[in-house]
Amino acid sequence: MDDADAAARAKAKAAGSNLAQIEAAAEAAVIPLAEPVAKDWSTVRSFTIDSSAIKFEVPDNATLRNNVLTHPRSRMLSPSFLPYNKWTSAMITERGDQVRRLIETVQSRLTMAPVLDTDWPLLNSGTMTTALSNQNADIRNRINRTAHQVEAAALLYRLKVGDATAPAYLAEALKRGDELAALSPTGPTSYANQDQATRAIALSLSKALDMLWANIDSTRRATWQNAIARRTADIYNDLAGSNGRMDQYPYDAHGGNTLGFLALIGALNVGDVPAAQAWFDFAVRTYVHQVYTWSGPEGGYANGTAYGQAAADFSVQIWDPLSQALGVSIYRKPWSDGFLRFLAHFVPPGTPTHVFGDGHEDAPNTYLLKAFASRFNTPAAKWYYNSMTGVEDPLTLLQAPSPLPVTTVASAVPPPNGAYYPSVGWAAMHSSLADMKRTSLYFKSSPYGSYNHSHGDQNSIVLNSGGKRLLIEAGYYDWYGSPLWSSWYRATKSHNAVTYDGGIGQRIEGNTVNLGRNGKITGFSTSSAMDYVEGDATPAFEGALSLNRRKVWYLRSQDEAVVMDTLTAPLAHAWEWNFHAMVPITVNADGSATIVNGDRSVCVKPLTPGTTLVKRTGPAPRTGIEDHAAFTRPASTKGEFLVLLDVGCKKPAVKLTTASTSRQLTVGSQTITLPLP
The missing domain is CATH 1.50.10.100 (Chondroitin AC/alginate lyase)
Known part of the structure; x- marks a missing residue:
């Protein structure tokens, strides 16, 4: 390890604070990656600049x-x-x-x-x-x-x-x-x-x-x-x-x-x-x-929305004076507008907490996000700005253009209800983004793996409804590199994802190789009636599994979701479908679970035989309570979980039929086709 590596590790150890002061946690330096030696030119790649391109x-x-x-x-x-x-x-x-x-x-x-x-x-x-x-x-x-x-x-x-x-x-x-x-x-x-x-x-x-x-x-x-x-x-x-x-x-x-x-x-x-x-x-x-390296040109922030919020705050403090001095507005960069849409999809107005990565448990500082949105003159920015509470720090607001760009837009229109950000491997599925009481289902399977502030949460989901947390990411961020951070907070078992043999999950140790222990969204579609996303997190297990594929259907017209996991491994393993709540998880006689948070609820129901619901334990949360559970399957080289997330516990009619080449699952008024087990 050279001196630069040693210094980086020292900085990582020095980051001893939580996201109450989020910039402090950025003290955790990233250990440099080993760079491959270039031996030849890459293949020729073509691109087109059409009339829709934005000049920057x-x-x-x-x-x-x-x-x-x-x-x-x-x-x-x-x-x-x-x-x-x-x-x-x-x-x-x-x-x-x-x-x-x-x-x-x-x-x-x-x-x-x-x-x-x-x-x-x-x-x-x-x-x-x-x-x-x-x-x-x-x-x-x-x-x-x-x-x-x-x-x-x-x-x-x-x-x-x-x-x-x-x-x-x-x-x-x-x-x-x-x-x-x-x-x-x-x-x-x-x-x-x-x-x-x-x-x-x-x-x-x-x-x-x-x-x-x-x-x-x-x-x-x-x-x-x-x-x-x-x-x-x-x-x-x-x-x-x-x-x-x-x-x-x-x-x-x-x-x-x-x-x-x-x-x-x-x-x-x-x-x-x-x-x-x-x-x-x-x-x-x-x-x-x-600006910024954490996604491709569509905008996004692989390190998580808590750090994305910090990036938005830095942007306002730096971009306003720098753009004025240079005569070049960084807000006009196409990525910048994409980043704003990303924030609208994953930190929508009324959301209770951040999502994915360090600081996911913290409530958003809406005035920071509102300040960032105010510098754009798009209908989506106006909707986000109008829907967010709080008032910007007057020090930055009094340096902003007058009138604020967002106030020059005639209409306020939210982004689409379903969204996919391919370079970071995130998908958002909302019942109605315009509705503050919306249901929001988030999915992540990221090529950034558990690198830096990301977690071992490939193929994981988060579910909120009506501003209440239903399926949560467990734990809290005490400091970067702490024992709690390493053993629980960023581990797969503290997320709504699959583990095996008593909580063994995705490889998260050794920051220099974590970009290789990744996931990837391999399918996405959205319509007024239904969203679909599919992810492959096999590389995140670094050879322990031959396949870790999750498919998620969000039945928007009914506010129901179906989650299907397909698992294979060279050796037999006992499989676990982990899920977590900030309220007690009730175990029902039929093997399902009920989570009730205030006026919102979800019933989590397995749809295929052979699963057993068990309660789990975890470290004490910072405040309140957390409860943990898992559906389990006995040891085998293959495993499947098919789970219904019944938002509101409406108990729709469910029917699963098997044909020679596929299965049909009907939930209420909608039918989806599943592969054979």
Whole structure:
């Protein structure tokens, strides 16, 4: 293991927090993959650009730099930015209240304690301890709060120019900026010790300098620029080092986010800080084209929607000022619009929690998702924006275009009820996406396997209805790499998926090979009456199984679902169809199970003979209760589960008939064809 690998592992151990501060968990660095040696050119692949294609051009570095240098200060704000006393009545109606909210935030923090190096006595020796983990969390929280105060006070000064209150905001911005600039770049907030602190300090000082350019004396400007240069050199040397490691290891999620910080720092300082051109040329075009590496062009986020939400938050904070400086809107990138649709499908309005991957148990921060949606001018964005609760942080909202792009759209139309994102291997099936009381059935069989923040949950499902969780992913995210995380939280047995021989599931250990232990959606169709998805998770078991195929039919017209698993193995195994709930699972006399969560319920019923329902146990949840159960089958080299998910426990008529070449399953008014067992 080389030094880079050792550092990555140390960072992974250092990520000791939950998704209450989701960015902290991104501290878990990704261990680089071994890259194959190219021996020949690939086969020629053709493509077509037709009339439906969206034009998205990113000019060369020289042109982009010129765009930045000819943009008057402030580079991060529009040239049409106006102080509040010149706002139109429409602007006051749209966001006048947000000025009041920002004033209240700044005023509430005027007396907060200054940040000092002596506040944090521990330095990272390469071994994580509870004390160091707690200190890192405190550094992150206090630096982020101070950075927010610097930027908010600077923006208020720009908004209140000519007002009697303006000098006080300028004084607060300078005071807090001086605090950040005085912190040692080799101390507890250094890149080596807490890289989130270093990037926050460098970016916040850059933003404040940009907004207050004409109001900062030469001595203070030089001091701040020196702090920016020292800290950003560490960021640049890391990301550009090892022969361009971000090109070699694009799945370094933490590095990918930091690349965005570097791009914006470069744009705000180019022409004034000598090293900034190198930062700019290295980071800007690469960042724009790599946003984000966790899916193909249709949009998506293989690391899970909790981390997708964090990516949306980073996007608003970075894309708005960077797009303004460059003259190129990253929101116009086709992937960006696809990412918004992905969020609408998997974190729809009214959903109780996130889905798939680390942080799946957390409730969404809807104001972050709403903020991201507001930057798009599409009917789907307008529907998502209108349906989400909460109000964006006034610091970012007051920097957004006016009027907000989403408000310029005439109609609000949700995306289709059924959706498939092939590059991440996710499918969503909703009774009606427009209905806040919808049923939502999610399926995952991903080529990303259990890599990084993904779990061993290929061919798994999640079921919600009416804003209530019915079939859940069990466990909670204490910290990346913890014993609970490794043994239960991300293991197959804590998901609604198949295991064998007492809970043996998909291989999840050893991050460097987990992209090979994957799944794949092999079939998908959607119609007004029914959705269908099929996945193959055989590679995730790394040779232990010959076949692990799951087929799911969502009978939308009846709000029922059928799940069929086909399993084969070289050796005989006892098979288990695991499912989990946040309420007690009732075992019925007929071998079925009932889950009732508030006013919503599902009856889970096996449709083929030879299965036995047993209750399982698991680690205690963070709050409330969790209950676990499994349908089991005796040891054999082949296994099949055919299960009805009767949402609402309506008890439809069910009939299974076998012919010479296939079987017919009728559920209520709908019939589906099944292969022979």
